[in-house]
Amino acid sequence: MKYAVLGLGDTSYPQFCKTGEDVDARFKSFGGKALLPLRKCDVDYEADAKEWFDELLQILSKPSATAAQPVVKSTTIAAKPAGKKYYAAKVVTNINLNDRGSRKQTFHIELGTSEDIIYEPGDTIGIVPHNRAEVVNRILSLTGIDPNTEIQTAKVKASVKELLTKHLNICYLLSSTMKKYAGITGHEIPDIRMDLVDLLRIYPVKEASQFVEVIKTLLAIAPRLYSVASSPEAHGRQEIHITVAKDRFLAQDEQRYGLCSEFLGDLVVGSDVSFYVHKDKHFKLPAPEKDVIMIGPGTGVAPFRSFLAHRDATGATGRNWFFFGEQLFVTDFLYQTEIQNFLATGVLTRLDLAFSRDQQEKIYVQHRMQKHAAELYQWIKDGASVFISGTKDPMSKDVENCLLNIFKEQGQLNDEEANKFLETLRKEGRYGKDVY
């Protein structure tokens, strides 16, 4: 058996393309013959994938490799654009939506372009963040390398400073990258992931030329995806909005910051940003007369702002029910005045709010859903689509469980039947999730 594996993954995960590795290994264990070595792709996969396809087709079109296999015309694939379309944009607006006294910072960012952006409500955009200037400068001083040194990497030729700032991932390096570093520098390095700056500090390079080799082992900065918060019909085609929460988290007992959320939150009006549109087929508004139920606490509000703005601008007649949750009413009611306007104009038919820290007991969106179980179920029976947007764990799981419970109670269904019902909705395109 002959095979080739193209793995699609994300370098921000600890086990990059593990599935691809496993599948490749499995084929090998059956005695399969690899036509090509395993090709691993990051989120930014199009260019790598195209190369892999081209290589594979080359091999398959050679008589010795193909035997009776039909040749797939390469022209149809070659017609696809190499890589994705990046839009050049400038930051038009960047406001922290949370009020003073909030524990959070959530930025409403508007990007303006000079060409029309092809997108729809429900899509996401990918942005490649820049690395922090202080960190890049520290790396440069630790290595002693001249920042203007031009280096050719697999993808681009640019100065070291530009490579480190805009192109290469220097945070939380992969184990494989760490091993290559150990090989180049001769250090013994334990099997833990580290930022490049810490690596250079603790296990320094012997000289600048070693660092040039290190640079060539670094992978591209992975783009981060953000749900679009605007609608072309409401906001025009040369503008796109996103809602970005500054991400602060603990990793290995250390306070860490989300690279992209910090990068975006700090952007001043007028800065240049490039982004691409990532279409999402499964998170789309139904027909205008259909009802929509949206559950989107925190930054989960973003695609629903897009949905509501779209339905408002297009005069869609379907009813809309929005469940929103956050910590405190006074400081964290994201897009409050816009939501109040949607209520006033009638676009938003029902609004339920859950501010978890406004009272002794924690109240979340699922509690509001449960409170209106009968009506929620009726909407769904009458054809409403249901969307969940926001944090994957635990929110989306809790919300999904709540939906299942509501189906069981209101529809007198057992576990299996409730799950089936949800699955049916999903197949019909009436149940979508945009969770992270």
Next chain:
Amino acid sequence: MSLDKKEQLSPVERIKTSSRGLRGTLTESLTDAHTGSLRDDDQNLLKFHGMYQQDDRDRREERSEKKLEWLYSFMIRLRLPGGFLRADQWLGLHHIAGEYSTGTIKITTRQTVQLHGILKSHIKPTIQSFNTLALDSIAACGDVNRNVTCSAHPGESPVHEEVFTYADRISSMALPKTRAYYEVWLDEEKLAEHTEEDPLYQDRYLPRKFKIGIAIPPNNDVDVLTNDVGLIAIVENGELVGFNIAAGGGLSATHGNPSTYPRLATVLGFVPKGDDTLKAVYEIMTIQRDFGNRSDRKLARLKYTIDRMTVEGLKKELEARCGFKLQEARHYQFTSRRDHYGWKQNHKGLWYYTLFVENGLVRDDEKLPLKTAMYEIAQTGKCNFRFSGNQNLILADISDSDKEAIEDLFEKYGLGLHNQNNSAIRKNSIACVAFNTCPLALAEAQRYLPTLITKIEPILEKYQLKDDEITLRMTGCPNGCGRSPAAEIGLIGTSYGFYNLHIGGDRNGERLNIKYRDSLDESGILSELDQLLGLYASNRKTAETFGDFVIREKLVS
């Protein structure tokens, strides 16, 4: 017959009459989770329940940029006729303030207290907490009789106790009959199908606010003539015989509207004490109810009704409604309007300590932990708490044996020299709240006057006037809630940072001041005062007040 434009009722009238006894949609407004505001009409009705909807004006622009609505909060004002709280009530107030409000207990210019910064979702718990202390806020605001004031110094007169009972009696007499307050905030069950009968207020209440004050000469600490109805206690041979009754006081005006102006009440005559007094007060209210202007709220106060009816006309109607004639006014004299700080003992041997509280703000700051001090004093249970017309605190009814314990606490908190350490002019000043919560404020008052006084003090020093009890009042707008037209020096805000300077009021509250200069900024105010005070120091007659001096010398007219 259709109403012509002139007779069209103010929109507020419709809100009142269609409110089903002041219930409106208050309960529904409280469940509007998407906003911290009440529905429009309910914002109006809320006043009758003793609260105002406010917002932090300093934050408006930034909130708007963040796509957040205005930072709404509520102010609640208690109904405390004559300004009296027991120690246990003060303790409760302290806790409620800490839990639901900004924490500051604000003593008002009408002898009650108010709390700011309460969120909509906390209004009910706040009112329910006050209810457990037998306190309510009914009719503290709105087109009704407001908090009844009464001379606050029990140490000064043997008839104080008796006169004080009138504050409570009038307050009760003039309370709205609706159960709305109890239903909306205290979850009382609605028993009646129809709204309650209210012979005094009917369903339209009064055309405007109504203020009643009681003074015991010779002290006019309540500024009795600034009220719609002022009762001046007449004491003969140590006995209370009755009251001179005055009507038509009211200080508000609108910049640029010459039909509006401040007025001091006119004494109509004398009524014997008891039912006749209550009857007379009641019927002045019914006259105002029936004849007051309900089309233009700027011309709705009793003073304008009297303009139309004339004083004689009012007297005639009053006597007709009362069924008795007013006697000729008896002699009385006011010799002061200030609080008498420090210890005073009454005829029964009980002690009273009047403590200066700048702008009535009871709070803890780096210089003085006043709120904590008052809490600990209340914990002793050895005194009651009274509020004066000058926004000060009186620790009252202290027995001789308990006096030392209170003094020890003064020592502990550095209050011993507090009164003496504040200048005369500071102790005789009043500022209204203005920013950041009053929606009508054009300029700062409470947040600025203390600083301005610090700059005026050196000028007074320079002219050896630092002990002169000059009355100085600042308001952020011409509504006059801080009684600025009734002071020797009045500063009335015109726009942010600018004030009209008024001079020539008398010291005791019997003559209003007159505008001297328009729209001065701080340096303008200081230089004008420097000039005027210099002239005063050089040319005054013996014991002549600053206000009398500028009138005599015709510096203003």
